[in-house]
Amino acid sequence: DTSTGKGEVFGKSNVVSQTAMVKGGLRFISEEQKEEARNQMREIVANNLPQTSATISFTDSYPAMVPTEGNNRLLAELNQVSLDLDQGEVIGYDPGKRGAADTSFVAEYVDCLDGLGTMGSGAHTPEETVNLNTIEDLTKRTAVLIYRLINQ
Incomplete structure (x- = not known):
């Protein structure tokens, strides 16, 4: 539900859904930390189950504000x-x-x-x-x- 930011799922626990989409946001204090998190997420997505596919994409919005x-x-x-x-x-x-x-x-x-x-x-x-x-x-x-x- 895009107006509330909430979602619900239901169904059997032993069935892989045909399609799933997840949106979220990353908070980080440096560009290095952001890239490290993204790389870890890419590794997880690349390790999807047999006969399934998964993709991930990122959109930058706010840059990091490094403590100085x-x-x-x-x-x-x-x-x-x-x-x-x-x-x-x-x-x-x-x-x-x-x-x-x-x-x-x-x-x-x-x-x-x-x-x-x-x-x-x-x-x-x-x-x-x-x-x-x-x-x-x-x-x-x-x-x-x-x-x-x-x-x-």
């Missing part, structure tokens, strides 16, 4: 702004668990941060929420960060 020292320096500056505004410590999210970011498209050319927007829960699900109470503080924090970066 420059990004860590920006994070340290953001953290200092947050502390100065009594908004608490800001720590980086585990790169292995993060998703795609618009900044990924320029990350190989310039130091970047992602995740400066509002807080919430249930990201990218029907249960996604936005905590509107976070907008003012996070906007202030980002504005002060930009001001400090411009005036260095």
Whole structure:
């Protein structure tokens, strides 16, 4: 079901379906990690059962955003702004668990941060929420960060 991203199957457990299609997404922190995952998937697909065939294809969308020292320096500056505004410590999210970011498209050319927007829960699900109470503080924090970066 393309509108919900859900599917159902039924039938006997000892029958190979005539056709099956699976779609998914890969998240990765480097192009090398992406290619390693793709190569492993290609090996699995190439090892299909006798009298069956299988293919796999990939479409690139977001490039990798490799953690860098420059990004860590920006994070340290953001953290200092947050502390100065009594908004608490800001720590980086585990790169292995993060998703795609618009900044990924320029990350190989310039130091970047992602995740400066509002807080919430249930990201990218029907249960996604936005905590509107976070907008003012996070906007202030980002504005002060930009001001400090411009005036260095």
